[in-house]
Amino acid sequence: MTTGLGLAGYEPDSQSESAVAFRVQVLEDEQFIPQHRHRKGQLILALHGAITCEVENAMWMVPPQYAVWIPGRVPHSNRATPGARLCFLFIEPGAAAMPEHCCTLKISPLVRELILTLAVRKKGQGTSLALQRLVQVLFDELPQQPQQQLQLPVSAHPKIRMMVDTMAAEPAVWQTLGQWADHFAMSERNLARLVVKETGLSFRRWRHQLQLILALQLLIRGHSVQQAAHALGYDSTTAFINMFRKGLGQTPGRYLSGLTTPSQ
Template identity: 30%
Template sequence: MKRSQDYQLTARPVVSFSDEYPAGYTDPYHSHERAQLSYAVSGVLRVTTDDGSYVLPPNRAIWIPAGVGHTTSCRESVKFHAVYIDPAFDALPEKCRVFEVSDLVRALIGEVISFHQPYPEEGREERIVRMLLDEIPRMPRVDINVPMPEDNRILRVCRLILDNPAEHSDIDHWAAVAGMGRRTFTRAFKNQTGMGLATWRMQVRLMHALSLLHAGLPITSVAYNSGYESPSAFTSVFHRSFGFTPSHYLARQASGA
């Protein structure tokens, strides 16, 4: 199967393909000459850019503008679809965004995947491509991400928390990791991320919990593996953040709601 870099040389402005990552896979830091729209068909992807870290449960998509460096990783095996789009097209998002994938967009991507490359520049294929491009800016945005800092000292802390969301070290520990005093670290962290350490870590834990829920772990296991003291504490935070309980969330996902 061709990898994404093979598609950069295509003569057509839009191409799409399906691929799979094995459990534990990490795609090293890279960027593309084209804009990228990717979504997980099964499993959960984590995409990290210089500006943020994003989690993609099934049927959520991420838009990555051309030239934006990123890494992609997964804890369990993932099947995904990816679309690469010439950045010359107008009215496309200029920043990374996570979207809900509508039934129409899912079907359009499926059609583009089936095209023989290079597809005819006029006719059915071109009309489908145009419809897909029209729908991308209209997809509803979903904010499941955490901002990443530019300061390398704060970035070191953020990467360690992303790698182990259940870690319970206090702010003094993380200030020491950053090589800062407590007050300096607290102020710098908020300046760099727009939120305090506790709020940022809560967002990371929720992102991690979503991955574990989609991997099929029981809610009790998800709670403890995500750093919560009890399933009830996890359910409370989850409900406050998303508007429904973890079990209701999974039911909605299963029904396609």
């Protein structure tokens, strides 16, 4: 099934199947789904474009060939890039050995095709036994997908929230701990302690993770490496590439080439 991101009139928890999947085509504009929750666990797989989910005081980035797993009853909101193509998979609680916490998963070609096959199956199409076998293979493989660190810890603390929103909107301007300490009229030491307390990361590591997420968003939207480096305030493309490689283990070009998926 293919639907718009608004999913008007669709209630996944009303379905009794252990696994329900459907395709989502985002419109030209960026789409946002406010905070909500499901009884079923939800896997959001990016096929083209990207989606950012805010879950449990963290921001999760989902580029193509990745998925974010959201356990049942966990409040979350979603923001998809213009023209994104996604696949939503809802899993009945306890049906698969999935993590009890939110995480980003690197999805193998096999699992991707299993999910897409399930999404196009209709009631009465194929035998029930064949569908059960497909779902069982999916449930065997899905928990084996490796977890990736593509999340940014986000606190409800007003200062942390202001920092995230402002740095995401103007990453080239608000870059240093000293700038924020002056803005909040507090010492750098006290602000550094607040960041660690609220996010579990030092300011430098926390900012690096945000920059990594912003870099992925820009590159997936079609910006060049040079454009992304400039947008994030880097003086040189080389410094930007080094930041990217440090976070994801590959240069932007090599990483993006690995995100290429067959047209769906």
